[in-house]
Amino acid sequence: MIKKTAPSSDLQFKKLFGSPENEWILVAFINDLLDLDVESAKVGNPYNIRSFHKNSGLQVTEVDVIARLADGTLVTIEMQIAHKAFFIERLMHYLAEKYSSNFGIEKLEKIKNGRHEVKYSSLRPVYSINILYYNQFQEDDEPLHTFVPYDIKNKTILKSEDGRPIWTVVTLELLKPSEKLKGNSGYWHEFLKKGNAANKAPKHVKAASKIVEYTNLSKEEQAMLDAAQRAKADQEAEFAYQWIKGEQSGIAKGEKSGIAKGRQEGIKEGVQEGIKETARKMLKKKMSFEDIQELTGLTQTEVEKLSKE
Known part of the structure; x- marks a missing residue:
């Protein structure tokens, strides 16, 4: 039975914020993470347990x-449990798609300088908040990053007509220390992580933590989370099987080639190749980079390299 209160499942996350x-x-979450003063917001894709089950499943x-x-x-x-290849590229793709979605919705006849505009005036800045259960930026231990389009030579930000950055991307990495965060973003970090x-x-x-507690979910929602937990356990069992199979295969190959190049060296190389072969099978099954790294001991770079083969 799932008792974890952190909204690490798709269902809990959508129930909370959607x-x-x-x-x-x-x-409040938008204001805390983006440092804005928003008074109201409407969910564009509202959460409903029945439509969620039909369209998203687990x-x-x-x-x-x-x-x-x-x-x-x-x-x-967006919530990302594990690293995916080309995450930044995909993020920017959706950001650009949402920015363009308002094109031509409003038809303003006049703007301040007297020009007539009927299409571009409806475009608005866009914001992207990304909660990551892995470290996207290995070069520092800062859990919160905020990116805007910036002219590095003249030190100016690319802004819209209303003075806001044309786009803003925020990443909150939950595996990094929350002690570095100030204000409410630190409380969100702790809640989302633990x-x-x-x-x-x-x-x-505090209200958010109550909403996603297992005991406060409906019977149908609890059943879906339980099913997700069983599916994850089955996947982990598959990981273990592929690992053992790959390790045994690697040792066999290593012993065979060891006749020519030295038994110990051959076994070592064979085991390593077996690990890589296991990782390739996991990639074919679309298993996450994070799980593959954890189970095989390969680095993020090595897994990414295998994914491009």
Whole structure:
């Protein structure tokens, strides 16, 4: 039975940030992570357990929650459990897609300088919040990154007509220390990572922790989470089987080739090749990079290299 309170499942995450009745928590989350002063937001793809079961099942979707602010600005909130190849490229693809989605919706006849505009005036800045259960940026231990289009030579930001950056991307890496965070973002980091709402956490974070608790879910939601847990256990068993099979195969190959180049060296090379072969099989089954790294001991670079073969 699942008792973890952190919203690490797709269902819990969408229930928390995608339910219309929880929009006040969504607004607070957006303000805390983007440092904005938003008063209201509407979920573009509302959570409903029946439609979720029909459309998503136990799978994780690519963009989890889409929020539209009062002026039409879009905010995408995504959760990534494990590293995926070309994550940044995919992130920017969806960001550009959402930016273009408002094109031509509003037809303004005049703007301040007297020009007539009927298409581009409806475009709004876009925001992307990405919660990562892995380290995307290995070069530092900062859990929160904020990116905007920036002119490195003249030190200026590319802004829209209203003075906001044309796009903003925020990443919150949960495997990095939350002690480096100040304000409410630190409380969100702790909750999203462990499910804990600190005593000093604001009321919206404490409310969020209650919403995703297993005992507070409906019977249907609990059943779906239980099924997801069983599916994960089956997948882990498959990992273990492939690992043992690959290791045995590698040792056999190593012993055979060891006649010519030295038994110990041959076994070592054979085991390594067996590990790589196991990783290749896992990739074919679309298993996550993080799980492959954990089970095989290969580095992120090695797994990425194998994925491109």
